[in-house]
Amino acid sequence: MKKLWILILLLIAGAAGFVYFSPMFEKTPPSIQIESNGFTNLKKPLKVILKDESGIKYYRVTMIAGGVVSELATLTDPAMGKEVVLKINLPKTNAKQIKINIAAVDNSKWHFFAGNEAKKSIILQVDTTAPLTEIINNSYAIGNGGSAAAVVKVSDENLKDKYILVNGKYRFNLTPFVKKNYYVALIAWPVKEKTFDAELVAEDMAGNIVKEHIPYYWRKYRYPKAKIKISDKFINSVAKRVLEKMDIPIPNDPVEIFKKVNETVRAMNEKEIHDLTDKVYEDKISYFSIARFNPLPGSAVRAYFGEQRTYYYKGEKISNAIHKGIDLAKVKRAKIYSSNYGKVIAEKYIGIYGNTLIVYHKLGLYTLYGHTSVFKVKVGDKIRRGQVIARTGSTGAVFGDHLHFGVYVQGYAVNPIEWMDPRWIKLNVTNVINGAKRIINK
Structure with a gap:
């Protein structure tokens, strides 16, 4: 009888263990x-x-x-x-x-x-109600490769996001302006795009989205075309130097060396510059003032923005590129001046651009100074109008001493000629922003 009870207890314990440890339970x-x-x-x-x-x-x-x-x-x-x-x-x-x-x-x-x-x-x-949007003021027109301004109103108690979208893919962030629910932005027409369309986009936390077209007339700029002959001297003394400095393996074929610099390195450099210039640092602004840029007084223009360059080696077409700045030349190691107040956000070697200085001027507007020989300021410095910030040079993928001057709006290269023209700035930027401010304060 005792053995039977022991057997029953063992069976119960076994069953309990099976139930406790089995995956079925x-x-x-x-x-x-x-x-x-x-x-x-x-x-x-x-x-x-x-x-x-x-x-x-x-x-x-x-x-x-x-x-x-x-x-x-x-x-x-x-x-x-x-x-x-x-x-x-x-x-x-x-x-x-x-x-x-x-x-x-x-x-x-x-x-x-x-x-x-x-x-x-x-x-x-x-929440089934979409955000309310209104275009307060905007530039009359924008040119291909150019810039424009816009002031808008967006209101929603559950607002999640708001921005201007160009051609359905280029995002430009809005900055709070003057009063609650009002925003301002500088935008760009990327030079490689043939057409232009801008929309104000607003989305709330519930997923309600509204899009409103921003009317801009088109200005069509005609950018020059250039055929550039590439010599063995340039490949051996300039292109190779860029690859060596960037620690990139050097191909054996001279054409591949140039293509590596003009295509691979250029793409890397443009991505880096975009990442350095795509931010808007202000939490809110109440005004925007900018003077014409004239970084190298008395200089001559050697190459224009938007220039469509085709490169030839021994009579054969080997590569192409779009020039995203303006080249200015004066004398060797000429002084480069700051035309506006700003903050230095980069002073470094950037491949084809050589020793490069980048300055932030508010509202997503940046200026770039390439091929310099000497930096006179460092990252974090606040610079004043008329200050010497660097000297021209021939660093990067160039032969002669000159300044590559670029202007960027939230990461996209725009035509510097516009920002070197006080009349253009007044009509297309400051008058638009100041006019919107008067409307808002009525």
């Missing part, structure tokens, strides 16, 4: 993940992800709105699998707030074969 409830920021416009489905190692066999989703309970989805099916993705359509309601309840049960035999149950709830703020 796992005790972890399903995980419930709800992809939401706490807002809904009732248009976008609510995504819910259910996961469990033993598989999901049941789920139920309900909504409580204005005290009324609605069943949104339910299913019992042990073969649903270890991961179930639900996209729950939310019904229309006048309630400003709704509660979503989710329950899920797995295939475990735990709880007397009932399985493990998980429950999760989320409260969503209902």
Whole structure:
């Protein structure tokens, strides 16, 4: 009899151990993940992800709105699998707030074969109204490769994002201006783009999006074309030097050496410059003042912005590029002046541009000074108008001493000639911003 009781106890212990340790009786409830920021416009489905190692066999989703309970989805099916993705359509309601309840049960035999149950709830703020937008003032026209200004109004109590989108792909951030809900931006027409379109885009936390066209007339600039012969001397003494300085392997073929510099290195350099010049640092501005840029007084223009360059080696076309600045020449190691107040954000060697200085002037506007021989300022320095900031040189992918002067708006190269013309600045930038300020303050 004693042996029988021992056997029974062993069997009970074995069964208990099997139940406790067997995967069939796992005790972890399903995980419930709800992809939401706490807002809904009732248009976008609510995504819910259910996961469990033993598989999901049941789920139920309900909504409580204005005290009324609605069943949104339910299913019992042990073969649903270890991961179930639900996209729950939310019904229309006048309630400003709704509660979503989710329950899920797995295939475990735990709880007397009932399985493990998980429950999760989320409260969503209902917002079906899109942000309000208004174009307050903008430049009359913009040229290909050029710049323009815009002042807008965007209001929404749950505003998530607002910006100007050019050609559906170039984003320009807006800076708060003068009063609440008003914003200002400088924008650009990237030189490689044949057409131009600008939209004010605003989105709220619930996913309501509004787009408003900003009217600009087009100015079509005709940029020069240049055929440039590349010599062995340039390849051996200039192109190779750039690759060596950047620690890039040098090809054996002279054409490949030049292409490596003009295409691969140029792309790297332009990406770096974009990343250095794409930010707007002000939290808010109440005015914007800028004088004409004249970094090398008394100099001669050697090459213009937008110049479409085709390179030839021994009579064969080997590469091309678009010049994204203006080349100014004077005397060797000529003084380079700051035309406006600003802050130095980079002074470094940037491949084809050589020793390069970049200065920030507010509202996403930057100036670049390339091929310099000496820096007179350092990163973080605040510079004043008329200050000597560098000297010209021949560093980078050039032979002769000159200044490559570039202007950038939120990361995109624009025509410096515009910013060297006081009349253009007044008509297209300062008058637009000041005129908007008067409208806002009425």
